[in-house]
């Protein structure tokens with residue numbers, strides 16, 4: 001199951017001390033507008049010598065170097081068969097939680113807590129129940145790490161492959177190391193695609209977004225599927241890049257992707273939700289929309 005990773009060293013497979021380091025870096029880039037004024041840690045963000053910043057930079061170097069068009073085709077062919085595992089939904093959360101961080105276990109919440117905090121924040125604001133379920137499931141694709149995938153093929157900002165890179169993608173200078181950079185067919189504004197073809201026809205860099213979208217695609221409304229599929233596509237939903245590939249449907253769905261993003265980024269809280277109390281609601285919610293088992 002662990003795919004062709006033999007060519008990578010352990011440090012190249014796991015450049016981050018924890019997956020959270022990527023999310024912390026995204027939070028630095030897009031701080032919560034409601035907490036900026038009072039945020040005491042603003043000074044820390046300016047510390048460019050932080051060791052965490054170095055690991056995140058190395059993470060993006062690897063991501064931008066190795067996520068080629070061909071790499072994405074291989075991962076899609078392998079993982080979208082969903083022939084690796086099958087388990088009940090609640091067991092899948094336990095499986096996901098095997099992703100443990102090397103960093104401080106006292107301050108980091110596990111994956112399930114992040115999912116639950118996201119879904120609870122959505123529920124508190126009175127959004128439809130399917131969106132609460134999106135919050136609960138949105139990072140399930142991170143189980144790719146447990147199948148042996150390098151961190152840079154699981155998390156990180158996503159971007160279209162087979163088309164000219166946008167400088168709105170974080171650390172765009174690293175794309176020069178990608179073999180696709182020297183393929184003229186890929187380096188035009190529409191690349192292997194056509195003007196206005198719609199994102200559904202575009203291959204994104206491989207990661208947890210596309211994987212969980214494919215897992216959920218028969219079970220959630222279209223708006224929810226966009227939230228899952230593009231939640232890490234910051235160059236689009238935060239920076240407005242890649243407009244040449246969009247169709248009217250993407251432009252219509254963008255507001256839903258934008259609606260979801262703050263719940264993912266800004267719901268983190270050191271206090272874990274009271275799972276005992278919440279459990280009946282979530283058991284009903286999962287049973288309403290999802291089949292009894294999930295395929296991986």
Ligand SMILES: [Fe+2]
Nearest residue numbers: 138139231232
């Ligand atoms: Fe995510």
Ligand SMILES: [Fe+2]
Nearest residue numbers: 114138139264
């Ligand atoms: Fe998340």
